[in-house]
Amino acid sequence: AQSVTQPDIHITVSEGASLELRCNYSYGATPYLFWYVQSPGQGLQLLLKYFSGDTLVQGIKGFEAEFKRSQSSFNLRKPSVHWSDAAEYFCAVGNTGGFKTIFGAGTRLFVKA
Amino acid sequence: GAVVSQHPSRVICKSGTSVKIECRSLDFQATTMFWYRQFPKQSLMLMATSNEGSKATYEQGVEKDKFLINHASLTLSTLTVTSAHPEDSSFYICSARDILAGGQGRDTQYFGPGTRLTVL
Numbered sequence: 482a483q484s485v486t487q488p489d490i491h492i493t494v495s496e497g498a499s500l501e502l503r504c505n506y507s508y509g510a511t512p513y514l515f516w517y518v519q520s521p522g523q524g525l526q527l528l529l530k531y532f533s534g535d536t537l538v539q540g541i542k543g544f545e546a547e548f549k550r551s552q553s554s555f556n557l558r559k560p561s562v563h564w565s566d567a568a569e570y571f572c573a574v575g576n577t578g579g580f581k582t583i584f585g586a587g588t589r590l591f592v593k594a
Numbered sequence: 595g596a597v598v599s600q601h602p603s604r605v606i607c608k609s610g611t612s613v614k615i616e617c618r619s620l621d622f623q624a625t626t627m628f629w630y631r632q633f634p635k636q637s638l639m640l641m642a643t644s645n646e647g648s649k650a651t652y653e654q655g656v657e658k659d660k661f662l663i664n665h666a667s668l669t670l671s672t673l674t675v676t677s678a679h680p681e682d683s684s685f686y687i688c689s690a691r692d693i694l695a696g697g698q699g700r701d702t703q704y705f706g707p708g709t710r711l712t713v714l
Contacts, residue, residue, distance in 0.1 A: 517705070524600075524687055524707040525638075571637060575703075582628070582689075582703060584637045 483508050485574050485585035493591040494562050502557040502588050504572030514555040515573040515582070516546055525571065531555065542566070567592045596622050598690050600706035607678055608714055615673045615709045617688030623668040624690035628703065629661075632685040644671040678713040685710050 486505045494500050506512055513532050517525040529540025536548040546557045555572060569589050575582035597620040607613050617627055625646045630638040642663050643651040650663035660682075662674040671690075675682050689703040 522685075522708070522710065524598075525689075525705040527702065527704075530702060581640060581643070583640075586637045589635075 483574065483583050485572050485583050487570075487572055487585035487588050489588045490586070491589040491591060493593060496564050496592050496594055497561050500557075500559045500562045500566070500590070502570050502572075502590070504555045504557065504585060505553050506555065506572070506574045507553065508574050512574045514546075514548060515575065516540065516544070516555075516557045517571045517573060517584075518542075519569045519571065519587075521568075528557070528570075562590075562592055564592045564594070566590060596690075596692050596702075596704040598688065598704045598706040600686075600688055600709050602709060603707065604710040604712070606712045606714065609679050610677055612674055612676045613678055613711060615675075615686055615688075615711075617671045617673070617690070617706055619669045619690045619692070619704070622690075622692040622704075623694060624671075624692065625668060627665060627671040627688055627690045629663060629671075629673050630687045630689070632687060632708075634685075638687060641673075646671075675711065678711070680713045683711055683713045 484507045488503050515530045516528040518528050519525050528544045529538045531538045531548045538546050544559050548555050569587045571587045572585040573582050599618045601616045627644040629641045631641050632638045640653050641656045644663045644665040646665045646668055652658045665671040685708050687708040689705045
């Protein structure tokens, strides 16, 4: 069955510290992988996506993610967190064609001064 | 970049009434749009896939007679919550694919800002 697991319900980091949000997926074919960010009461903004090619993907706002097929992971990273990064982060997996996207449960990021 | 709008952004209605939510792709054409529902502090759950000019495809457990979807044009899909009840209160989010985008862009969904529905 297709699924996305975000093991951390919430994470707290200090401003300026590095960040890694974990994502593991289960998918029968080569997945398309996404990270989205959602601020309270808002829709989703695409941070980055992986379809093929270089397994290290650069996104907006200084985020990057690395696709590791052997570990079925697509972890999101940022070297230095800003207070404005506090939000909910969703990892998602999809495919072309029918293009159903399955979302993880989300990880709430708190940033402390 | 591709923009998807939703209207209204929030709506409060009485139990038993119907509410229509619009999803528009503003600068691209979308043969396929998706409707999601999000409960507080939870993830997005796909409700249905809206296909321009044909019937929507509903996910298991979603009542098609309660959540009516119409995709009459390449830029507009509507979700109507019929005979709404308090348990229908939720955050509804739509997304759309840009059919004319090349390469990987074609397989990217663009999300609307969401509609907060509160049924009293």
